[in-house]
Amino acid sequence: MSSQGLYSVADASRLISSGHVLLVAGSEDLLRQLPEGTWIGGTSANFMTPDGGLTVHDRVFVSDITDIAKSAEVRSYAVGELSRIAADYPENGFTVLNIPAFSDAHSTFAKEVATYDGVFNSPLYGWISGVDVSEIGKRAPKTFAGTGAPLADRAAALHVVLPPGKAAKLDIINLFSQGDGAEIEFAVDGFESVGDCRIGGKPANLASYIATNKIDAKLPLVANYQGAMVNVSLQSVDAAAGKTTFYAPVFKGIKYKFAAPVEDYIDDFTRRLATIKTHSIALSCNCVLNYLYAQLEGKKTGSIIGPITFGEIAYMLLNQTLVYLSIETIH
Numbered sequence: 001m002s003s004q005g006l007y008s009v010a011d012a013s014r015l016i017s018s019g020h021v022l023l024v025a026g027s028e029d030l031l032r033q034l035p036e037g038t039w040i041g042g043t044s045a046n047f048m049t050p051d052g053g054l055t056v057h058d059r060v061f062v063s064d065i066t067d068i069a070k071s072a073e074v075r076s077y078a079v080g081e082l083s084r085i086a087a088d089y090p091e092n093g094f095t096v097l098n099i100p101a102f103s104d105a106h107s108t109f110a111k112e113v114a115t116y117d118g119v120f121n122s123p124l125y126g127w128i129s130g131v132d133v134s135e136i137g138k139r140a141p142k143t144f145a146g147t148g149a150p151l152a153d154r155a156a157a158l159h160v161v162l163p164p165g166k167a168a169k170l171d172i173i174n175l176f177s178q179g180d181g182a183e184i185e186f187a188v189d190g191f192e193s194v195g196d197c198r199i200g201g202k203p204a205n206l207a208s209y210i211a212t213n214k215i216d217a218k219l220p221l222v223a224n225y226q227g228a229m230v231n232v233s234l235q236s237v238d239a240a241a242g243k244t245t246f247y248a249p250v251f252k253g254i255k256y257k258f259a260a261p262v263e264d265y266i267d268d269f270t271r272r273l274a275t276i277k278t279h280s281i282a283l284s285c286n287c288v289l290n291y292l293y294a295q296l297e298g299k300k301t302g303s304i305i306g307p308i309t310f311g312e313i314a315y316m317l318l319n320q321t322l323v324y325l326s327i328e329t330i331h
Contacts, residue, residue, distance in 0.1 A: 025307035026060030042129025046308035086118030094168035097126035128311030211239035233319035265294035284324035
């Protein structure tokens with residue numbers, strides 16, 4: 001499996017220089033110092049570690065996948081190139097994709113990925129890079145594609161070939177399910193709603209509905225895609241302006257409901273964790289909203305560790321979800 005943990009820049013640099021295949025998360029200032037090699041990375045300030053959730057600015061989080069990769073190739077994609085990512089998928093392996101939050105690449109991928117030719121043909125795992133919450137709006141998230149040069153609006157990808165007899169499997173842990181409230185439908189696709197929605201079958205304004213009904217804006221909207229629950233998290237609600245913005249797009253024709261409350265995040269998470277084979281998990285990431293709302297600073301999430309993100313990728317963009325990739329032996 002992969003070797004993961006917090007490293008100094010010097011130690012991470014030594015691994016890169018010696019040919020290791022890495023995924024790296026940390027502050028932009030630290031990632032800029034890393035040498036050229038077979039690695040991709042993205043900015044992040046929070047991490048799930050064996051010691052619990054931590055906010056770290058002096059080290060980087062490294063996932064060393066050298067032992068599971070037969071070979072790996074680093075690429076980057078401009079906004080107009082993302083649609084062809086599946087053409088670069090390895091024949092037997094997986095792809096890790098990192099996209100800077102709030103960029104055109106972020107919004108384009110979120111809205112269009114389901115239309116990409118062949119996108120579901122091989123596991124596509126990844127995350128949306130972020131910044132310390134205090135830096136939102138002050139500093140742009142970045143990605144890195146094999147060098148210390150930051151990318152503000154390009155996606156970084158690592159295409160990983162697995163040895164014969166090994167296969168990658170992508171899964172999620174989503175603690176949210178649809179609540180018993182009214183169904184919500186939107187007239188247009190997008191990252192914001194300015195009143196164009198129907199609630200309970202009637203024209204309504206989502207921001208006003210949230211304010212009037214005192215709905216907890218920490219709860220995401222949840223869509224049921226043939227049994228798979230997919231969250232759309234609320235970024236801001238302005239009842240006076242009648243405007244609601246989201247961390248992922250909503251889509252017309254999809255019926256959403258606000259999530260049922262989660263009584264005990266850690267307890268629910270631990271119970272879900274007990275049902276999966278954690279020994280085969282190679283990579284994982286968890287949403288910053290889970291980190292903040294569940295107050296995960298200092299709390300442990302078992303053997304699943306990794307960066308805290310501004311969005312998770314399991315083929316599609318997800319919110320308030322933990323995504324993990326396992327490497328299994330096939331016969």
